[in-house]
Amino acid sequence: PPPWFSPDTGIYTSKHPSVHLPVDPHLDAASALFSHIHTIDDPNSAAFVDSLTGFSISYTELQVMVESIAAAIHRDLGVRQGDVVSLVLPNSLYFPLLFLSLISLGTVVTTMNPSSSLGEIKKQVSECNVALAFTSRESVAKLASLGVVVIRVPESYDLDSVRVENPKFYSIIKGGFDFGSVTKPLVKQDDVAAIMYSSGTTGASKGVMLTHRNLIASMELFVRFEASQYEHPGSSNVYLAALPLCHIYGLSLFVMGLLSVGSTIVVMRRFDVSDVVDVIERFKITHFPVVPPMLMALTKKAKGVCGEAFRSLKQVSSGAAPLSRKFIEDFVGTLPHVDLIQGYGMTESTAVGTRGFNTQKLRKYSSVGLLAPNMQARVVDWSSGSFLPPGNRGELWIQGPGVMKGYLNNPEATEMTIVEKSWLRTGDIAYFDEDGYLFIVDRMKEIIKYKGFQIAPADLEAVLASHPLIIDAAVTAAPNEECGEIPVAFVVRRQETTLSEQDVISYVAAQVAPYRKVRKVVMVSSIPKSPTGKILRKELKRILTNCVSS
């Protein structure tokens, strides 16, 4: 057997040398991040740039602003250690400023997609006991109607206009607050820093408790380690941040990790392929992390554009959902000078998992890469429970400092997901090849991945069940070339009703974020279930295949 696999324990160890993680038990993730900033070649280089206006924040300014905003939030808003504050924000430079300020205070941040519906916000606000929220204009009323104290975050970076239009926010952001004037709370690495939402292997979406230690692990093992593998220093890289910062993939890269290596991060409010070429050219983007639909859109666009526009681009990394061979071949054929890799991780692992690593000799585009340092894995046969050697497919389990503390207020779900004390069941079916590269081949968990976003069938089933004319319903994924997967609802309607497929689609759309809406409805006479009442999802998939082929 290879040295990185033990047949006795069934454990795969990372092929990378292990990385030293800070041992001080009292350390918050923002301070851990800033402890690296003195190593940056030019502290006056831009940490963040707004893709629309070119407004930028340097590394020196970033650190001063984070301290000042933290002091203002503590002093003016009375936010204290352990309080839960929500960020319901689209991508902006204010997002990382607020996130880092809040966690440096020992405050717990819970992020929500800015397109969340009132019902979705209500669930998260009540589960996390949110006391205060920072949000954009669109969500102010929703949050306020739930009794949450709301601070509106402007779109503008022009402080003069912010002062006039939004004095409350201005007073927090204007600077000049001295952190020395407040007693800095003692934050432990084991304290919860963020609560992100994921449905895990089954059921409704749940709060994933990530500690400061988890965020530090993500910064060190995922981002800093990768940067250390390349000859050029991370500070010469310019990243395009078009992934949502509210999701673990964008958060771990653009709000935490990349700052510690001094890269410049160009923030796009949202991914828009018609602007992307211009942004890449204008800001000389070198690295672009994407989800598969973005890769497809980029490739299509690149075909019609002169190659010069992409000259600066060195690496595109894709993650969050499977990348088809067709997308890979299309991309590599169109932009052969750009290195394409895949990464794999989960909310529950703080995005720590595997990353691709191409060399002159070895290019495995379909692989999600090698296990991150300090991480271990097992591949488990789902019928016998035995641990499988390289070349065999089974459920992937991972273990290491990226793994979450647990699900919020849900010990049962935590126990089902973190097994044998410390192993995270990923719900993904995977195998390692003879070189230790991981391949994700299927998913045994219920989640649907729409453009890389999670959708929990159970969440949509609860919405469907609330319709008076629906007797029973179940949701599953249908494959879709552009989006990866789309949610399809199987609906048993009351006899003699005129409820149409479109009625069902509209009913759900009114209650969920746009990306989570049901996109196809199949009327059935009953939902296939096991004797214990569990929805037989494989059977639903079979019915769906038959509908498409007939």
Ligand code: 4UV
């Ligand atoms: O919880 P989540 O929504 O989290 C993510 C995380 C994406 C990351 C993390 C680190 C990276 O380096 C990176 O490139 C991407 O999406 O969903 C977790 C589930 O998404 C699927 C898989 O089912 C996970 O359990 N998934 C994530 N990455 C891939 C993937 C991939 N490369 N290929 C196939 N499925």
